[in-house]
Amino acid sequence: MALHHSFGIDIGTSTVKIYDHSSEQIQKERNMIAIRDAESVYAIGNDAYELFGKTPENIEVYTPMSNGRISDVSMMEAVLHTLLERTQSRIGYGPALYFSVPTDMSEIEKRAYHTIASRGMLRRSRIFMVERAIADAAAFEIPITNPKGTMLINFGAQSTCLSVIADGRILISNVIPIGGQNLNDAIVAAVRRKNHFMISGKTAKRLKLSLTDLSGSKLEARKVAGIDTRNGLPRSGVVTTFTVTSAVRSEMEKITDEILLFLQRIPPQVRTVILNEGIYLCGGSTKITGLPKYLNDRLECAVRISGNYDLHTVCGIKKIISDASMKTYLL
Numbered sequence: 001m002a003l004h005h006s007f008g009i010d011i012g013t014s015t016v017k018i019y020d021h022s023s024e025q026i027q028k029e030r031n032m033i034a035i036r037d038a039e040s041v042y043a044i045g046n047d048a049y050e051l052f053g054k055t056p057e058n059i060e061v062y063t064p065m066s067n068g069r070i071s072d073v074s075m076m077e078a079v080l081h082t083l084l085e086r087t088q089s090r091i092g093y094g095p096a097l098y099f100s101v102p103t104d105m106s107e108i109e110k111r112a113y114h115t116i117a118s119r120g121m122l123r124r125s126r127i128f129m130v131e132r133a134i135a136d137a138a139a140f141e142i143p144i145t146n147p148k149g150t151m152l153i154n155f156g157a158q159s160t161c162l163s164v165i166a167d168g169r170i171l172i173s174n175v176i177p178i179g180g181q182n183l184n185d186a187i188v189a190a191v192r193r194k195n196h197f198m199i200s201g202k203t204a205k206r207l208k209l210s211l212t213d214l215s216g217s218k219l220e221a222r223k224v225a226g227i228d229t230r231n232g233l234p235r236s237g238v239v240t241t242f243t244v245t246s247a248v249r250s251e252m253e254k255i256t257d258e259i260l261l262f263l264q265r266i267p268p269q270v271r272t273v274i275l276n277e278g279i280y281l282c283g284g285s286t287k288i289t290g291l292p293k294y295l296n297d298r299l300e301c302a303v304r305i306s307g308n309y310d311l312h313t314v315c316g317i318k319k320i321i322s323d324a325s326m327k328t329y330l331l
């Protein structure tokens with residue numbers, strides 16, 4: 001067994017994705033931590049998500065990230081260490097940890113990555129960072145040094161990152177603080193408004209996955225459990241594709257408006273190339289049914305969606321770890 005192990009890590013607001021170079025396996029777990037009596041760790045990862053929304057009063061479930069950025073360093077450290085321990089390989093002596101990071105990261109944020117990966121069992125780790133858009137471009141096998149310009153969008157759980165790369169670097173970028181969780185929230189609000197019925201975020205997510213159809217061809221309904229907002233009593237209710245899709249569409253309108261504004265900020269000669277070539281899309285929220293045609297119509301250009309969805313970025317880090325010539329893109 002190799003003494004030094006390498007791991008590629010994409011810390012997302014909803015899930016952490018880890019590529020273990022020794023076993024070549026990718027694993028993904030919820031980025032969540034349950035704390036008991038405000039002081040001790042009770043559960044981490046998928047186990048914490050199971051508890052979410054149904055914990056006794058003395059247990060709170062937290063997400064250590066917000067809008068794609070680390071918001072609680074010590075909780076993030078606890079989650080990362082546990083999830084690395086759950087990988088197939090032993091961490092070993094001085095593992096190499098390759099993180100995908102936001103483009104416009106501040107020095108404080110950079111320090112947060114060093115903090116979460118340099119104590120306890122990770123104290124001898126070697127830390128490398130790559131900007132998410134570069135990892136995404138690598139996974140799309142886009143020639144990163146292409147001087148003409150390529151646009152990428154990563155549509156995640158709490159953020160949508162827009163980037164243009166040209167000549168091996170990020171030319172322009174923007175993060176819209178809207179992602180899949182905002183779609184869930186919009187579904188909760190729409191069901192409450194229309195049906196006088198309060199559903200949980202988890203139920204809203206299930207409805208999003210099963211009923212959303214931006215192409216408008218689905219006509220379905222689901223019976224779900226919730227609480228009647230008029231009398232506070234539990235009951236079941238029926239939610240339709242129409243209600244769910246309208247809520248998702250309203251959030252998508254906000255995102256596409258931001259994308260159109262972003263396109264206006266790109267130098268005209270680069271924008272022309274991008275609109276001719278199409279825009280590259282990845283991230284878990286790109287799985288929404290009917291999204292490619294919706295974006296194609298609204299943006300008036302082709303969109304190319306990654307088949308790796310939420311695992312796209314970590315697949316890009318895997319490429320960077322495996323190909324020595326790509327190490328030049330590490331920060």
Ligand SMILES: Nc1ncnc2c1ncn2[C@@H]1O[C@H](COP(=O)(O)OP(=O)(O)OP(=O)(O)O)[C@@H](O)[C@H]1O
Nearest residue numbers: 012013014015068156157158159180284285287310
């Ligand atoms: N089939 C699906 N339809 C719609 N949305 C989906 C589907 N599958 C997953 N998602 C959404 O994808 C999101 C997770 O995507 P991803 O893992 O890329 O986000 P993240 O990296 O955790 O978040 P961020 O990048 O914002 O920090 C969740 O909001 C989830 O509901």
Ligand SMILES: [Mg+2]
Nearest residue numbers: 011012013156
């Ligand atoms: Mg992400």
